[in-house]
Amino acid sequence: MGNQLRELVTIDHPAAGIASGCCFGIVGIVPTRRRYRHAPLAYVIFQVVHPSSAPVGRGDEEALKRALRSYVPLASREVLSQLEITGQLNGAVGPQTRVRNDEQLRFTSRDKRTSVIFAPNAVTLETTRYETWEELRELATAALEARMGIAPVDGVERVGLRYLDEVRVPDVSAPGWGEWINPQLAAPALAPDVLRPHQQQSVVQYTTDSPEVVVALRYGAVDGPSAVQGSPLLVTAPPASGPFFLIDTDASWTPAEVPPLDPASVLEKADDLHNYVKELFEASLTDRLRQEVLDAP
DSSP states (O other), X not given: OOHHHHHHTOOOSTTOSOOOOOOOTTOOOOOOOOOOTTOOEEEEEEEEEOSOOOOOOXXXXXXXXXXXXXXXXXXXXXXXXXXEEEOOGGGSSOOEEEEEEEEEEEEEOTTSSEEEEEXXXXXXXXXXXXXXXXXXXXXXXXXXXXXXXXXXXXXXXXXXXXXXXXXXXXXXXXXXXXXXXXXXXXXXXXXXXXXXXXXXXXXXXXOOSSTTEEEEEEEEEEXXXXXXXXXXXXXXXXXXXXXXXXXXXXXXXXXXXXXXXXXXXXXXXXXXXXXXXXXXXXXXXXXXXXXXXXXXX
């Protein structure tokens, strides 16, 4: 996979950094579906950003571990380094840079495929073993209730949910993606006799009924290794390098004010975000893909 596409799918805050885009009319009424037999989902991240607080202390760490031990019993501490650029007014001094080191607390499942991270400014869940939204929601509820019950923060600034799907067609070395993915997403066949799309990357930002909700879709044809890079989570049996179609759905809610972090209210917002990304994902597929690949025996 080329460096440009790696940059496109770098794992970061959900729905962050999308400045502009347009809207494809691919989203309609999509019926609720059961989980696919061969789901293409590679990685999920759910994040609640809150006002900065002190790192979790050792005493609170033990309490959090007890609260989450049935889900993610393995505790570790990490140092997250971030580059900050500062300067003085009136141009008296040029931009100054410094590295800020923040400590965060990570709880990981025994199979090393799911984590809950408590950072000074966020609670983050990430997994490479996603089964259902209900299971992830249960873990999110436990994590937020533990945080607010043991080391409470001052409010919620943002809620984000992001899914990375990698669609592969078995035994097809050069898929014509317009046959498997919604044709509006496939690269145009401008000179099909002499040119075949090799790498494609696009980003679309969608508006919703709420100005506080942003939905984004990153997508493209890829020929290379998995797009999931930069995560410490284990990916069992990673697929061989080859062609796949990336569907990266991303939704976030950023309130105009900073309301109290009430776990039940946050999860209600998360349900809305999940509905958006699920509908966008389903609208990106074709019936042929569902029948011959995702639901194949």
